[in-house]
Amino acid sequence: MxxxxxxxxxxxxxxxxxxxxxxxxxxxxxxxxxxxxxxxxxxxxxxxxxxxxxxxxxxxxxxxxxxxxxxxxxxxxxxxxxxxxxxxxxxxxxxxxxxxxxxxxxxxxxxxxxxxxxxxxxxxxxxxxxxxxxxxxxxxxxxxxxxxEYKRIAFFGDSLTNQGNYSGPLAYDLETKFGCMTANYGLSGNRILHPGHSTSQWSTSFGEAGFTRFDHMIADFQPNIVIFMEGVNDLLHPGTGSPISELPNAYALIKAVFSLKKKCKKHDITFVPMTITPPKGNINGGVDGWSEQKETIRLTVNHELLKMPHIIDVANLVGTNGRLKPEFDCGDHVHFSATGGKLVAKFVEEQLIRKRMI
CATH class of the missing domain: 2.60.120 (Jelly Rolls)
Structure with missing residues (x-):
C-alpha cells in the first residue's frame, strides 16, 4: 500500500x-x-x-x-x-x-x-x-x-495562495476532475528573498524566506508540479514595516525565481510560475505600499518571467494600469475576492490543460 x-x-x-x-x-x-x-x-x-x-x-x-x-x-x-x-x-x-x-x-x-x-x-x-x-x-x-500513485501538485506562495480564493477552487477541480492530489504551501506575508522582518504584529507568521522554504516543500511533499505565485511582498513590504533597504532590484528577484526552476529541474518537477500581480492602491500599516519604482521592478521582473517555458500570465488577467481590476479585488487592492479567485482558478486550469500538464 x-x-x-x-x-x-x-x-x-x-x-x-x-x-x-x-x-x-x-x-x-x-x-x-x-x-x-x-x-x-x-x-x-x-x-x-x-x-x-x-x-x-x-x-x-x-x-x-x-x-x-x-x-x-x-x-x-x-x-x-x-x-x-x-x-x-x-x-x-x-x-x-x-x-x-x-x-x-x-x-x-x-x-x-x-x-x-x-x-x-x-x-x-x-x-x-x-x-x-x-x-x-x-x-x-x-x-x-x-x-x-497519484500526481502531486503543490501550490507555493504567499497569502494569495494561502487564503485559498484561487488555490482552493483550482485544487478542488484538479482533485475531482483529474485525480491529482494537492497541497497548499502558501504563507501569508511570505517573501522570496527575506524572512519575516517587520514592525507588523504579524511579522513572525511571515516565516522564513520563500527561497529556503521551497526546499522544505520539495522534501516534504515531493511534488510532480509546483504552481508558484510569490514576489509581490518582496516589493510591497519594504518601507511599510520592513526596511526600505530590503527592496530588491529586478535582477535579484529574477535570479531567485530562475533558481527555483533549477531546483525543480534537479528533482524532475515541473515548475509553473505566475507573473507578479499588481497591488497599486494598497495601504499597508497606514502607509501607501506602492511607488513608481516598485511598479518598474514588477514590470521588469514579469517581462523576464514571461520567457520561462511554463509561465502563466496571471498579472495580465487580473490587472490593468498597475491595479487589480474590480472584479478580482477583495477591496484591499492586493488579494483576490472569492469571485475573482474562481476566475483565476479557471484561467490557470485552462492553461494547465493547454500546456498538457494535466
Whole structure:
C-alpha cells in the first residue's frame, strides 16, 4: 500500500494571537478526494513552547460512525513542542469527493501553531463567513492508504495562495476532475528573498524566506508540479514595516525565481510560475505600499518571467494600469475576492490543460 497525502495546509507561528481555543473544542470539515479504508492525521505543534494536549480527537463521515484517533495507541495524548507527529493508522470507511469531519477537544486556550484559510472550498471551520480569516489548529495534513500513485501538485506562495480564493477552487477541480492530489504551501506575508522582518504584529507568521522554504516543500511533499505565485511582498513590504533597504532590484528577484526552476529541474518537477500581480492602491500599516519604482521592478521582473517555458500570465488577467481590476479585488487592492479567485482558478486550469500538464 502507498501512503498518499490527500490534504496538506501550511501552518505558521501566529505568536500575536491569544486564546484562539476559548471553547476547548474545534470542529473541522476537510475535503477528501479519495475513497479508502485507512487514514492518519498529521498533528502539528511546530511553533509552540508547551505541549499541545489532546483530550479527545474524533474523525467521521457521519455522526453515527465516529472513530477515535489515537497516538501511540492512546486516545488522550500530548504533542511535544516543536514537533510534527503522525497519528496511528485508523480504520475508517471513507467516501471519495466528500467532506471528512474532525473534532478536537483540547484544554490549550492559547495555541500559536495555526493554519489560516479564507476560502471554504477545501476546509471548513465552524465559522464559514465569506472573506473572513479562519484559524485552525492541530491537524495540518491527512494521509490515506492507496494502491496506486497519484500526481502531486503543490501550490507555493504567499497569502494569495494561502487564503485559498484561487488555490482552493483550482485544487478542488484538479482533485475531482483529474485525480491529482494537492497541497497548499502558501504563507501569508511570505517573501522570496527575506524572512519575516517587520514592525507588523504579524511579522513572525511571515516565516522564513520563500527561497529556503521551497526546499522544505520539495522534501516534504515531493511534488510532480509546483504552481508558484510569490514576489509581490518582496516589493510591497519594504518601507511599510520592513526596511526600505530590503527592496530588491529586478535582477535579484529574477535570479531567485530562475533558481527555483533549477531546483525543480534537479528533482524532475515541473515548475509553473505566475507573473507578479499588481497591488497599486494598497495601504499597508497606514502607509501607501506602492511607488513608481516598485511598479518598474514588477514590470521588469514579469517581462523576464514571461520567457520561462511554463509561465502563466496571471498579472495580465487580473490587472490593468498597475491595479487589480474590480472584479478580482477583495477591496484591499492586493488579494483576490472569492469571485475573482474562481476566475483565476479557471484561467490557470485552462492553461494547465493547454500546456498538457494535466
Amino acid at each position: 502507498i501512503e498518499t497525502t490527500t490534504w496538506k495546509h501550511n501552518f505558521t507561528n501566529y505568536d500575536n494571537l491569544e486564546n484562539i481555543n476559548k471553547t476547548g473544542h474545534q470542529h473541522l470539515e476537510i475535503f477528501q478526494p479519495l475513497a479508502g479504508h485507512k487514514i492518519r492525521l498529521q498533528l502539528n505543534n511546530l511553533y509552540d513552547e508547551s505541549p499541545l494536549k489532546i483530550d479527545h480527537l474524533e474523525i467521521y463521515n457521519n455522526s453515527t460512525d465516529k472513530k477515535a484517533v489515537t497516538f501511540n495507541q492512546q486516545t488522550s495524548f500530548e504533542i511535544e513542542p516543536r514537533l510534527l507527529e503522525w497519528s496511528d493508522w485508523i480504520d475508517l470507511e471513507m467516501n471519495g469527493n466528500s467532506f471528512l469531519s474532525i473534532d478536537i477537544a483540547s484544554p490549550n486556550e492559547t495555541i500559536h501553531t495555526l493554519g489560516l484559510t479564507i476560502s471554504n472550498t477545501l476546509i471548513k471551520t465552524e465559522d464559514t463567513t465569506p472573506q473572513a480569516a479562519k484559524y485552525f489548529f492541530g491537524v495540518s495534513a491527512i494521509q490515506v492508504q492507496t494502491e496506486q
